[in-house]
Amino acid sequence: MNPETYDFAAIEKKWQDTWRTEKTFKVNADTNLKKYYLLEMFPYPSGRIHMGHVRNYTIGDVVARFKRMQGYNVLHPMGWDAFGLPAENAAIKNNTHPAKWTYENIDYMRNQLQGMGLSYDWDRELATCSPEYYRWEQLFFIKLYEKGLVYPKVTTVNWCETCQTVLANEQVIDGCCWRCDDSVLPREMNGWFFKITEYAEELLAECDNLKGWPEKVLTMQRNWIGKSTGAQIDFDIEGHDEKLTIFTTRPDTIFGATFMSVAPDHPLIPILTQGTAQEEKTKEFAHATLLEKQRQNPDDELEKKGVFTGSYAINPYTGDKLPIYAANFVLMEYGTGAVMAVPAHDQRDFEFAKKYSIPIKVVIQPLGEKLESDSITEAYEGPGNLIDSDTFSGLDSEQAKSAITEYADSHKFGKKQTTFRLRDWGISRQRYWGAPIPMIYCDACGVQPVPEQDLPVTLPDNVTIEQSGKSPLHDLESFYKTTCPKCGGEGRRETDTMDTFVESSWYYARYSCPDFTEGPLDKDAVAYWLPVDQYIGGVEHAILHLLYARFFTKIMRDLGYLTIDEPFANLLTQGMVIKDGTKMSKSKGNVVDPDVLIKKYGADTVRLFSLFAAPPERDLEWNDKGVEGAFRFLNRVFRFVAENMDILKQEKSSVPAEMNNAGRDLHRKTHQTIRKVGSDIKGNFHFNTAISAIMELTNTLYNVTGENSKEPVDDEVISEAVEAILTLLSPMVPHFCEELWQKTGHTSLLSFTPWPDFDPDAAKEDEITLVIQVNGKVRGRLQVEAGCEEETLKEMSLADEKVQKYIGDKDIRKIIVVKNKLINIVV
RNA sequence: GCGAGAGUGGCGGAAUUGGUAGACGCGCUGGUCUUAGGAACCAGUAUCUUACGGUGUGUGGGUUCGAGUCCCUCCUCUCGCACCA
Numbered sequence: 055m056n057p058e059t060y061d062f063a064a065i066e067k068k069w070q071d072t073w074r075t076e077k078t079f080k081v082n083a084d085t086n087l088k089k090y091y092l093l094e095m096f097p098y099p100s101g102r103i104h105m106g107h108v109r110n111y112t113i114g115d116v117v118a119r120f121k122r123m124q125g126y127n128v129l130h131p132m133g134w135d136a137f138g139l140p141a142e143n144a145a146i147k148n149n150t151h152p153a154k155w156t157y158e159n160i161d162y163m164r165n166q167l168q169g170m171g172l173s174y175d176w177d178r179e180l181a182t183c184s185p186e187y188y189r190w191e192q193l194f195f196i197k198l199y200e201k202g203l204v205y206p207k208v209t210t211v212n213w214c215e216t217c218q219t220v221l222a223n224e225q226v227i228d229g230c231c232w233r234c235d236d237s238v239l240p241r242e243m244n245g246w247f248f249k250i251t252e253y254a255e256e257l258l259a260e261c262d263n264l265k266g267w268p269e270k271v272l273t274m275q276r277n278w279i280g281k282s283t284g285a286q287i288d289f290d291i292e293g294h295d296e297k298l299t300i301f302t303t304r305p306d307t308i309f310g311a312t313f314m315s316v317a318p319d320h321p322l323i324p325i326l327t328q329g330t331a332q333e334e335k336t337k338e339f340a341h342a343t344l345l346e347k348q349r350q351n352p353d354d355e356l357e358k359k360g361v362f363t364g365s366y367a368i369n370p371y372t373g374d375k376l377p378i379y380a381a382n383f384v385l386m387e388y389g390t391g392a393v394m395a396v397p398a399h400d401q402r403d404f405e406f407a408k409k410y411s412i413p414i415k416v417v418i419q420p421l422g423e424k425l426e427s428d429s430i431t432e433a434y435e436g437p438g439n440l441i442d443s444d445t446f447s448g449l450d451s452e453q454a455k456s457a458i459t460e461y462a463d464s465h466k467f468g469k470k471q472t473t474f475r476l477r478d479w480g481i482s483r484q485r486y487w488g489a490p491i492p493m494i495y496c497d498a499c500g501v502q503p504v505p506e507q508d509l510p511v512t513l514p515d516n517v518t519i520e521q522s523g524k525s526p527l528h529d530l531e532s533f534y535k536t537t538c539p540k541c542g543g544e545g546r547r548e549t550d551t552m553d554t555f556v557e558s559s560w561y562y563a564r565y566s567c568p569d570f571t572e573g574p575l576d577k578d579a580v581a582y583w584l585p586v587d588q589y590i591g592g593v594e595h596a597i598l599h600l601l602y603a604r605f606f607t608k609i610m611r612d613l614g615y616l617t618i619d620e621p622f623a624n625l626l627t628q629g630m631v632i633k634d635g636t637k638m639s640k641s642k643g644n645v646v647d648p649d650v651l652i653k654k655y656g657a658d659t660v661r662l663f664s665l666f667a668a669p670p671e672r673d674l675e676w677n678d679k680g681v682e683g684a685f686r687f688l689n690r691v692f693r694f695v696a697e698n699m700d701i702l703k704q705e706k707s708s709v710p711a712e713m714n715n716a717g718r719d720l721h722r723k724t725h726q727t728i729r730k731v732g733s734d735i736k737g738n739f740h741f742n743t744a745i746s747a748i749m750e751l752t753n754t755l756y757n758v759t760g761e762n763s764k765e766p767v768d769d770e771v772i773s774e775a776v777e778a779i780l781t782l783l784s785p786m787v788p789h790f791c792e793e794l795w796q797k798t799g800h801t802s803l804l805s806f807t808p809w810p811d812f813d814p815d816a817a818k819e820d821e822i823t824l825v826i827q828v829n830g831k832v833r834g835r836l837q838v839e840a841g842c843e844e845e846t847l848k849e850m851s852l853a854d855e856k857v858q859k860y861i862g863d864k865d866i867r868k869i870i871v872v873k874n875k876l877i878n879i880v881v
Numbered sequence: 882g883c884g885a886g887a888g889u890g891g892c893g894g895a896a897u898u899g900g901u902a903g904a905c906g907c908g909c910u911g912g913u914c915u916u917a918g919g920a921a922c923c924a925g926u927a928u929c930u931u932a933c934g935g936u937g938u939g940u941g942g943g944u945u946c947g948a949g950u951c952c953c954u955c956c957u958c959u960c961g962c963a964c965c966a
Contacts, residue, residue, distance in 0.1 A: 667894080
């Protein structure tokens with residue numbers, strides 16, 4: 055027995071130190087080498103890493119190491135999504151400064167990540183809160199402003215009077231502030247917007263080209279963008295010069311319109327109701343609706359309500375007078391904020407019409423049915439043929455859509471129209487810990503961008519974050535007081551900061567040249583490294599982050615910094631880490647601390663288990679006993695190597711041409727394992743099955759060399775198997791393998807050793823178990839040589855005793871032979 | 882409600898193109914060694930049956946020589962969107 059045991063702590067420290075001091079994983083652009091850019095979503099420096107990070111970064115590291123062994127020049131960077139609200143909350147709670155808190159967290163977490171043995175090029179590390187980073191973001195902002203892709207707009211926001219701050223929707227709980235519990239009020243506020251809608255069409259169309267993305271994510275993006283085609287039609291308003299413009303996807307139903315609904319905050323309402331008895335009523339209604347929407351639980355549907363504005367619109371096709379209602383289910387943000395209501399063919403309109411006793415008129419008849427206006431119990435929203443629609447009667451709905459739209463177009467009261475659900479991206483945040491928006495307000499010249507040479511507008515650090523949560527920038531004269539770049543007069547800086555999603559929208563590109571000082575991106579570096587070949591992160595970012603990053607890529611392209619259209623060629627969305635069937639959370643008390651595990655078992659074991667327990671895209675159920683199993687396996691491999699050190703340390707030579715059975719079995723298994731591990735990683739990143747294959751090889755190794763083995767196996771075959779195990783396992787448990795690689799006499803790093811090829815001849819089975827079925831049921835088995843003749847197989851199976859029993863005296867109808875697998879006798 | 886995905890032992894999970902269901906691991910049972918072992922190793926472990934054999938991949942049907950896999954019905958769960966005109 056060899057007394058040496060697996061001292062993971064010493065091994066891991068040794069290799070981590072080596073990798074760090076030697077900068078083993080530092081890379082440079084080299085056009086002679088094929089590149090591979092592997093990126094995991096960078097973390098918010100919240101304080102400590104959690105199991106989700108462990109899983110995400112382990113998966114990424116395996117791929118990075120695998121690609122490196124395949125000879126790629128691998129860019130694998132790490133950094134920090136360092137701006138954000140938690141830093142401000144922590145600053146209040148601990149009476150510290152957001153910057154101090156953030157940078158301390160970064161230091162701590164960097165240590166944790168290094169303790170996992172992740173193969174990053176740490177020279178490319180970046181933190182988005184540093185002016186060297188966000189200055190380029192400010193430059194983008196100005197350039198986009200000049201192109202008209204950034205604009206200011208007044209919108210309604212959630213305002214907490216006590217905290218003097220704007221709240222995001224998710225910070226409003228039951229209509230109250232999450233921090234102080236006071237009620238939240240709507241308030242009009244000026245904010246800056248990125249014109250992402252300008253790119254809606256391209257963002258949608260490119261979804262079809264993202265072959266390396268999960269269909270689920272693409273579906274979510276498509277839905278989010280929400281393109282719908284239809285028509286925009288102007289309705290005259292009785293007694294007014296203004297027109298009421300609506301958007302509809304069902305122009306074919308226009309002859310069935312019996313009223314109009316508009317959003318409670320539609321700009322025409324005050325004009326329509328001015329001086330009438332309805333004026334107060336609609337105002338009240340608008341206010342009540344707004345409050346109700348804020349308070350309502352998003353799960354339950356709001357009852358449809360409305361109030362008559364007192365005015366009528368004229369249907370341009372029929373001349374009918376249609377009462378205009380303000381309705382709570384019509385959204386000002388979508389379309390034109392006004393719709394024609396066709397109760398017979400729209401469920402919402404149907405419910406509304408029933409409630410307020412408005413007529414219902416069927417104009418679409420589905421095939422083989424007859425709908426009656428007075429007897430239908432719900433709207434019919436499907437296709438059909440038009441009735442009671444003047445000259446359009448008889449057309450089917452599809453034909454009618456274009457015919458009716460064309461009519462509107464030629465008579466100048468409407469046109470074909472495409473509407474998107476996607477809205478422009480509001481990026482103003484009334485917060486301190488973010489990138490300052492580089493704009494200046496001047497009473498004489500209006501709003502002016504900060505001149506390029508004055509960038510960056512740095513975030514002042516001589517501030518205290520107040521309990522209220524109010525941004526100190528608003529009152530910090532030394533920050534906001536400035537001169538107007540145009541007239542030189544007194545100016546006031548914008549004191550809002552940018553949404554932190556802006557930083558994470560382009561960090562992937564900056565990694566290619568993190569120290570570049572001439573501009574945001576170095577053209578050569580970007581040309582070599584981009585796009586990201588494989589991006590890995592949680593599915594919770596399927597919409598916002600990924601959509602913004604795609605948008606930013608197109609913006610940077612159109613500003614001339616890039617030539618790619620899409621940032622991430624392949625996307626892997628890994629599942630959550632759960633325990634006891636639910637997400638880990640402090641309140642449930644089921645949180646597993648990676649530090650504790652690493653201390654107890656070592657990083658390699660933790661990595662191994664998180665890869666083994668489930669395929670990456672699925673949720674991973676954490677199991678402490680399972681971790682022990684992973685640890686046991688590594689010990690098993692370690693012990694074999696230690697016990698056979700004299701064999702393994704010998705000068706390497708190739709396997710002998712003639713082998714005994716045990717040797718051939720091991721040799722075959724070795725090559726089958728190489729084949730399987732390679733294809734499992736390449737195919738779907740199914741590390742769990744790759745690991746199980748390596749476990750099988752290890753079991754075989756013990757079996758053929760153990761006490762029960764009948765014949766001794768050649769040293770070369772054992773060496774070959776052990777080398778295969780170490781090589782195949784090395785992307786997953788790098789310290790462990792590197793150490794044993796060195797111990798067995800190798801002088802070069804395993805990390806850069808070429809990934810092994812398998813020998814197809816060696817992997818081929820020479821004897822197979824043929825299954826004999828009678829009427830589809832397994833009745834016998836035969837050991838035969840691979841590639842045996844069909845006729846011989848048939849004869850052999852029919853001769854089988856057990857098979858004979860089942861055939862008896864029945865007629866043999868058919869015999870099906872599946873090569874090297876089975877034979878089915880049908881009687 | 883709409884959209885997407887998933888239902889396999891006690892558990893996590895395996896099963897090219899339809900071709901031996903349950904690989905690998907956890908747990909459990911028995912054993913070996915040991916002062917002891919919650920260490921290590923060996924054997925077993927879907928289920929019913931004494932056995933022969935039967936039954937089994939959420940439900941019910943279908944296609945097929947053969948279905949976890951393909952088609953239809955229903956059920957359950959997860960995720961996303963949710964008055965988007």
